Amino acid sequence: MESSLHAMTPYAPAHINPPESTVVRTAELETLQTLVCEPARAGSLIAVVGDPGSGKTHLLAALVRHRYSSERPAIVYRHSPGQDADSYSPLQSALSHIPPPRSPDLPAENVARLRRWSASRGLLVLEDAHLASAATIGELTAIAAGKIRPRWDVVVSLRPRQTPMELAEAISLGVTFGHASRIELAPLTNEQVVALLSRPLTREIRPDDRNPFNLRALLALEQSRRQCQNSIVAPFEFAALVETQGLSATEHRVLQAAVVLRDHFDVELLSAVAELDHPQVSAAVRVLVQRDLLRPDGIGQGFSIRHDVLGTLLHRSMDPIWAKNAHRRAIGSLASRGLTSRELGFHLVHSLFRARPEELAQIVAAAWDVMELDVSEAISWLTTVTEWTSPTSAIGRKARLALVAALGNSGRMTESRALLFDIRRHQEDLHEADWADQVAFVSVIEGIASHDVQTLGLLGEQLDLPAARSSIAWPRMVFAHGLRMAMMIGTHDRQLIDAAVEVARRNGTDADICGLLAIRALASMQAGDFDAACTDASAAGDALSRCPERLVSQRLEYIFAVGLADLYLGRWSDARHHLGRGVATAYRSQRTFILPSLLVLLSEAERNLGLLRQARKSAQAAHHEAGTTSTLRWSQALALQSLSEVWLQPPGSGRARALAKQALSGHPQEPQMPLRGDVNGSASMAILSLAISAWLDGDPQHCVTLLLNEGRGAQLTGLPLMQRGRGWELLCAAGLDAGLPIAEWAARNEHHARAVSLPSHQAFALLSRGHVLRGTGRTADAAACYLEAATLFASVGMTIDQCYSLGLAAAALRSLGRASQAADLADLAAEIAGRRDARTLLDWLGRQAGQPSRTSRPDQPRPPDPVDSEILGALTRREREIAFLISSGMKRREIAERLTISIRTVDVHLTRIYRKTGLNSMVELALAVTRSTGTGQAEDQRPTLLFRTI
Structure with a gap:
């Protein structure tokens, strides 16, 4: 059967394929093109090996399109499971002898056209060659071993788990002796998957699964549930059924039992669920493992279905009555071994004949337990329970409250909030702890992910209840209110926070203590008491360190608050430590609602520590995770990427400027989204990046204009409080170069540093004073200010700002004729900047020291690589x-x-x-x-x- 290759997967419908011009495996494609174009008398075997979803079909489709576009011959043949052996061999064209030449009786132009074809070998592409008949496998083995030399190149795609042993060994020997070539395909990266998939799918990408087919199937399943249209999933169900072609009736029955059990089952369990004898099941399992439908799970003698998505698709095609009974048999068989919450919930959901209250309650309890491991599974179970219950019943209310939490954890804030308001219409007891807890949780999600204030009314209603303080959820409600005030730059109720801290301490809940102490630190900073803020932030970090991982995964918003307080206080290392733990926990527990915000804060901490590459990587991850679920963090992540690129990019590359402009334009789906005037400061960070770029490019006047426009005057009230010191310093540096009066800006910066009283702000004030002194001719005093600022920056780990200060000091000393001291300072700054790979900073330091650019000198020895x-x-x-x-x-x-x-x-x-x-x-x-x-x-x-x- 000859066929053209789809761009993504052999069984994906054409309407969901990306444009044919999309090629993500460019290096492998170049290797393939080189091999098939290499001059030789005869062809060879080229094996493209990779697991399902690694892009084999996509790669071969790109190769064939390239052949067709260059008008060179190519034949494509796809093998399918259970294909009957026939007399026709797909290798016949590649192995047949070349017919003897004869005089062409064609026009001259057609003869010229044929000459180009005859100058290159033909190409035969065999997709899924591991499913070929025994005769074809034998021919491919002979070609790989060098026993047969085909006149065409034969490119085969293989799955390593399903490739026959004799063919795999022949390919290995052929690669060793030059008779064959092998191209291994690693799993697709996030960037490659994003290039292949549409934007809404990117939120489904996780490190353990980057299979585009699975991601498309997940989206289709979700759309099918929402729109109640099974036709959306039909193409994917067909693709899954194609994998089962050629199985016998017994093997089909065992596969269905495996789909029911899903993972970590043995032959004995399969026998009980499938209702077959042990020898029959053992023989069927061997076949299913060979077909890569089942895989050994490495736990004892157990097996698992190849992937949950495959199991879900096959489950939909099963007889529903048989499936329900099979799940009941699974519960009975597993009961003697000890059912886990995941197993109990999964089998109960799929075996509901009628709504039994005790079973529905068990499903809700199991959903809470499984929510930390698989929030999508929890949402599916709870949705089923809500369909069986009314919102006024006790079980229905508990299921809906659990669903509020599950939707919020998965990043579906709008749906979670809508369900919360729907519950409120039927809620009679406002003092219920579960209800109060979910009100606080959704309010936190709303504050972290958006500018919305829709749940603040519900939160205020709960706090105003007469018996609110007696509720176990009261400390969490106070935390939610305090965090909302911090995000909105509102006024904190210090007495309320102090009372909640005392209640949390009496309850002995370290998680609530650390969250409330972080809020109190933010309130102290707002009141100007930075010493008390530092004390509370340290205590919050200690309390967080004592919290077990399971509790941290349930209260990741507390890590967000602690990280925010540490960042405002200039405690970059502490912030990086706590936020790094939060990001790892959020990935592991699938708390996607907070991932973009944690990554944004982590990027800010790493950038201030001078870890520019790590900061850029964190910002890119935040941009990926934000997707369409957090448009606010989408813009902020771009702005942070831009700030990391300012010093990291090659001189004059313009990457930082392009990213900043993209951040200012807002999310494509919400171009009118406000970016200014809040704690997030997306626009301010982007403007700061543009201003630094303009100053480095020799346009200080434009730099000053950008800062004054964004800051709404010399007071810089349009910038967040913690960015104003840097803004005034940049104003002074650019104003000095532009010949503008800068004394007023420096005075404002010094007044700000006295009010904030943090080392980094004092260092920026010293730099501003140094610019003023340098402008008035007191260069020696300016150099002293620059060196003192460098000392302060070094004390808090801000290495890039330390290098910047040393560069300014070197320039001042050089103008005084103290070239030796200037060179020493410049060399030290360049050593530090070189370790951070800050190429633009190295170029700027070279100009300050009066030396050629360190990034462009070919004879400049590069610092040795770090010890690995x-x-x-x-x-x-x-x-x-x-x-x-x-x-x-x-x-x-x-x-x-x-x-x-x-x-x-x-x-x-x-x-x-x-x-x-x-x-x-x-x-x-x-x-x-x-x-x-x-x-x-x-x-x-x-x-x-x-x-x-x-």
Whole structure:
């Protein structure tokens, strides 16, 4: 059967395929084109190997389109499961002898056209060749082993688990001896999947599954449930059924039993559910494993269906009565082994003949338990329960409240909020703890993900109840109200927060304590009491560290509040530590509603620490996770990418400017979304990136104009409070270059630093004062201000700002004729910037020191790469110990005293370390070890240590 290849999957309908021009595996395509165009007398076998969903069909389709566009021959043949062997061999064209030439009796132009065809070999593409007949497998084995030389190139796509052993061995030998080629396809990356799929599908992408077919099937299943149209899923059901072609009746029955059990089952369970003998089931399981429909799960002798999506699609095609009875048999068989919540809920949902209250209650309880592992499954179960119950019944109300939480955790804030208001219309007891808890939860989601205030009324209603403080949910309601006020820059009720903290302490709930302490820290900052804010933020971090992982996964909004407080207080390392834990937990527990916000805060912390590449990666992840579910964070993530690119991009590349303009334009689906005047500061960050880019490009006047317009005058009230110090410093730097009066801006910055009283803001005020002093001719005093600012930046780990300050000091010293000191400062700043790969910053530092651009000099030696784990592993235990002591800032004499050895012995160990790692100094060793370990404490110590070596 000859057929043309679909662009995505052999069984996907044409209307859901992306445009044919989309090619995501460009490197593999170039390799294929090189192989099929390589001059040779005969063809060869080229195997494209990859698991389902790795893009084999997409790659081969691109190859065939390229062949057709260049008018070269190509034949495509797809093998299907259970295909009967016949006399026709698809390899006949590739193996047949070339007919003897004869005189053409065609016009000259047609003869010329044929010559181009004859100059290149033909191409035979065999898709899913692992399903071919035994005769075809034998021919392919002979070609791979070099026993047969085809006159055409034969490209086959194979699944590694289903490829016959003899063919796999022949391909391996053929690759070794040059008779065949093999292209391994790794799983698609997030970027490749996004390029293939439409934007709404990107929120379904998870690290453990990037199969485009599965993602499309999930979307179709969701649309089918919402629109009650089974036809939407029909193409995917057909694709799943095609996988089962050729199975016997017994094998079909065993596969259906496996679909019922889904995962972690053995032959004994299959026998009970399928109602077949043990030998029959064992034989069928062997066939199903060979067909890659079942896979060993690595737990004892158990098996699992290949993928949950495949199981869901096959389950829809089963006889419903048989399926319900099979699920009942599964419950009976599993009861003796101990049913898990997931197993009980899954089998109960699919075996409901009538609405039994006790079974519905069990499903709701199981949904709560499974929500941390699979929120989509929980939503499906709870939706089923709501269809069987009324909103006024006790079980119906509990199911709907649980569904509110599940929808909110999955990022479907609008649906969760709508269901909450629907419950309120039927809610009689407003003092119910579950109801109050969900009101607080949805209000938090609304505040984190949007500007909406629709649930604030419900939250205020709960807080105003006479007996509100006696509810166990009262501390969480106070937290939700405080977080909403912080996000809206509203006025906090300090007495209410203090009372809630005391209640949480009496209850002994560390999670509530850490969340409320973070809110109190934000309230203290609003009141100008930064010492109290630091105390509360530290206590909140300690309480968070004591919380078990399960509790943290249920209260990720507390991590958001703690991270926000740490960022406002300039505690970058603490913020990165807590937010990193929150991001990992959110991914693991599928709390997608908060992922974009946590990633945005993490990117901000990493950027301030000078970890530009990590900050850019976090911002890109936030942009991906935001998708269409959080348009607010979508713009903010772009703005943060832009700020990371300002110093990271190659000089003059314009990437930062393009990202900033995209952030200012807003989300494509909501172009009128407001970006200004709130704690998120999306527009302000984008404007700041544009202003820095304009100043670096030599247009300081435009930089000043951008900042004054966005800040609504010299007061910069349009910028968030924590960004104003940086804004005034940039105004002074650009104004100095433009010849504008800057004394007023510097004075405002110093007044702001006294009010905020944080090291980073004091450092920006010092830079502003240095610009004023430099403008009035007091260059030596300006250099002192710049160096003092660099010290403050180093004390809080802001390495990029430290380099910037050192560059300004180097320029000031050079203008005073102190070239040696200027060069030393510039070299130190360049060393730090080079470790961060800040190419634009390196270029700017070179200009400040009067040196050629460090990024464009071919003779400039590049700093050695950081020590990786393999090199560290090559060191002895004593050498590793000395390397880590060096990275902590200890000197040779201190190390000798610490280890009770001589300084000479320390020097010998250092010499061996340098020889093994390729490094040349203690500074390089400290930097390399710090980078390789990746510890937040080492990152913070590095700039301080470097600055003290001046």
